[in-house]
Amino acid sequence: AMFVAVYLQVYITNYMGQKITHNIRMDLFKHITRLPMRYFDTTPSGRLSTRVANDTKNLAEFFSSVITSLVKDVFLLVGIVVVMLKMSIYLGTISLLILPLILVSTLVFRYFDRIAYRKVRTRLAIINAFLAEHISGMSVIQIFNQEKRKAREFDNVNKSHYKSLMEQLLIFAVFRPLMDLLYYLAIAAIIWFGARGILEGRVGFGVVYAFTSYVEMFFRPIRDIAEKYDIVQNALASAEKIYRIMDEPEEKYNEEQPVVKSLRGELEFKNVWFAYNEENYVLKDISFHVKPGEKIAIVGETGAGKTSIISILNGLYRIQKGDILIDGRSLYEYNLQSLRKKLGLVLQDVFLFSGTILDNIRLFDKNISKERVHEVVRYIGAERFIKRLPEGYETEILERAGTLSAGERQLIALARAVLYDADILVLDEATANIDTETEAIIQKAMEKLSHKKTVITIAHRLSTIRNTDRILVIHKGELVEKGSHEELIKLGGVYYDLYRLQYELGDIA
Ligand SMILES: Nc1ncnc2c1ncn2[C@@H]1O[C@H](COP(=O)(O)OP(=O)(O)O)[C@@H](O)[C@H]1O
Ligand SMILES: [Mg+2]
Known part of the structure; x- marks a missing residue:
């Protein structure tokens, strides 16, 4: 019976612990997926993975190992105190007097241990962040022969974690003997007062003898609880971080708003001011209007703010002043998730998930049939590229997709946009690393698509934008010129300079 009871107890507490942790981890991940991009700009990804993976594990440990033994220890403690007091009020009270001493020393220990523990945790997080960052950037490390220097840097990070662990150990090393000392003190007190009690005829010899072993039983749960502080500490610190x-506010998705079925494709920027960090305006007072079905290009030198225009259009970042209107309605009043489906973005650096090409195009949505995906790929003329892959649509892509070129990844993104039937297409042209063949495919696909859709092309090579309706020129965050290619050349301003520069480099034939 005892065995079954213990088994059930262990099973149930572990089950509950794992269940609770599982739920917390799930909620945490869901919450993170809904945080605004600004948050990820300022938070290392390694730190976030530590939160989701490790900190939730600490909670599990707390639930499964501490709670059970805590309940057991508290019962044991109360039981012993009752027995002691019943046997002899006199010796029982004296034994209890040692309690404040234990309490004070535990509190002191707890205080120092907490500080040490925090240090250990932050340094572990630094290690995680360091690893995540450097594994992502491994090609840069190898190309620039940074292996040795990075190893040294890692050694430092690692050592400082080790040092903080040793500090924590030192605190433990002091605490353990201190508890032993208190234990002997208690025994000494029992014998001393017990002897006097026997002489005065207040207690019997047997009672004094029994008390010396009770004191041991009295200390064990206390020491147990104190040592579990480690786990409690972990759990508290982790809970705080979680x-x-x-507490970070989630992005406003306006889920109560109706789902966007389709857009006419009208777009207007009204005196838009935008900064990534409060005061440094990256876009200054930008205003322009795009008619449904119009085809415009945005040009400007690197860092001018072109990609930022896309990021705010997609609602990844919020603007500080002004407004963005889509079909005459403010972007911030739309049901954001459904709006995003109707904005087809092909970004400079397309991120692919681990999985097949097919799943990357349909974004793992099994409701979209293979045939539909094939149809779209044929429509945009990207079939040839897929056929070249070893297993066609079923080719597995590894994380970060180092095996596909930027242009090929853009084709996948373009197929995504067409698949979701986007009404406004935005293409952020990859600079030099796009091969001419892929570029030609993308060009042709965009021409085909633009009959019905509003198209915004961000162009680095001016040769690719000859047949747009209008060109907007961005310079240092300001919209400085707009018009057709001929008009802008005649104007002889920023666009003319960009054009001449590329002409001289032979980029425009
Ligand atoms: N996530 C970000 N956080 C802070 N600053 C950024 C961020 N992204 C871009 N910037 C800055 O904003 C400016 C415009 O960048 P961007 O819009 O990418 O230019 P472009 O696409 O024209 O080359 C640059 O000075 C860049 O450093
Ligand atoms: Mg850019």
Whole structure:
């Protein structure tokens, strides 16, 4: 019976612990997926993975190992105190007097250990962040022969974690003997007062003898609880960090608004001011209007703010002043998720998930049939590229997709946009690393698509934008010129300079 009871107890507490942790981890991940991009700009990804993976594990440990033994220890403690007091009020009270001493020393220990523990945790997070960052950037490390220097840097990070662990160990090393000392003190007190009690005829010899072993039983749960502080500490520190993330306000998705079925494709920027960090305006007072079905290009030198225009159009970042209107209605009043489906973005650096090409195009949505995906790929003329792959649509892509060129990844993104039937297409042209063949495919696909859709092309090579209706020129965050290619050349301003520069480099034939 005892065995079954213990088994059930262990099973149930572990089950509950794992269940609770599972739920917290799920909620945390869901919450993170809904945080605004600004948050990810300022938070290392390694730190976030530590939160989701490790900190939730600490909570599990707390639930499964501490709670059970805590309940057991508390019962044991109360039981012993009752027995002691019943046997002899006199010796029982004396034994209890040692309690404040234990309490004070535990509190002191707890205080120092907490500080040490925090240090250990932050340094572990630094290690995680360091690893995540450097594994992502491994090609740069190898190309620039940074292996040795990075190893040294990692050694430092690692060592400082080790040092903080040793500090924590030192605190433990002091605490353990201190508890032993208190234990012997208690035994000494029992014998001393017990002897006097026997002489005065207040207690019997047997009672004093029994008390010396009770004191041991009295100390064991206390020491147990004190040592579990380690785990409690971990759990508290972890819980605090998890709550800090949970407290971050989520992006406003306006889910109560109706789902966007289709757009006419009208777009207007009205005196838009935007900064990534409060005061440094990256876009200054931008205003322009795009008619449904119009085809415009945005040009400007690197860092001018072209990609930022796309990021705010997609609602990844919020503007500070002004407004963005889509079909005459403010972007911020739309049901954001459904709006995003109707904005087809082909970004400079397309991210692919681990999975097949097919799944990357349909974004793992099994409701979209293979045939539909094939149809779209044929429509945009990207079939040839897929056929070249070893297993066609079923080719597995690894994380970060180092095996596909930027242009090929853009084709996948373009197929995504067409598949979701986007009404406004935005293409952020990859600069030099796009091969002419892929570029030609993309060009042709865009021409085909633009009959019905509003198209915004961000162009680095002016040769690719000859047949747009209008060109907007961005310079240092300001919209400085707009008009057709001929008009802008005649104007002899920023666009003319860009054009001449590329002409001289032989980029425009
Ligand atoms: N996530 C970000 N956080 C802070 N600053 C950024 C961020 N992204 C871009 N910037 C800055 O905004 C400016 C415009 O960048 P961007 O719009 O990417 O230019 P472009 O696409 O024209 O080359 C640059 O000075 C760049 O450093
Ligand atoms: Mg850019």
